Amino acid sequence: MRTARIASAFTEPERPKGLQIRFITVGGSYVDVTGAGHDSDKHRWDCHGCKDTSRFPEKDYLFSIREKANEHAGLCRAIPLT
Numbered sequence: 001m002r003t004a005r006i007a008s009a010f011t012e013p014e015r016p017k018g019l020q021i022r023f024i025t026v027g028g029s030y031v032d033v034t035g036a037g038h039d040s041d042k043h044r045w046d047c048h049g050c051k052d053t054s055r056f057p058e059k060d061y062l063f064s065i066r067e068k069a070n071e072h073a074g075l076c077r078a079i080p081l082t
């Protein structure tokens with residue numbers, strides 16, 4: 001039986017401490033949301049492809065930064081270089 005398809009030809013990078021969400025980008029890279037979880041306002045996102053990051057690092061709630069990180073993942077066409 002076939003299960004999930006592999007969406008990227010690239011190897012998933014190591015998962016950092018505090019990783020809450022990892023989005024795959026349209027370019028095959030990843031956007032990581034890291035922080036302390038639901039009750040914290042100290043989250044950030046970082047793109048492995050284009051090296052962009054959240055505008056106010058470590059100053060956002062998970063419900064808010066989730067949308068921003070997912071939006072970036074839906075637009076970013078940079079491929080991972082490592």
Ligand SMILES: [Zn+2]
Nearest residue numbers: 047049050076
């Ligand atoms: Zn990016």
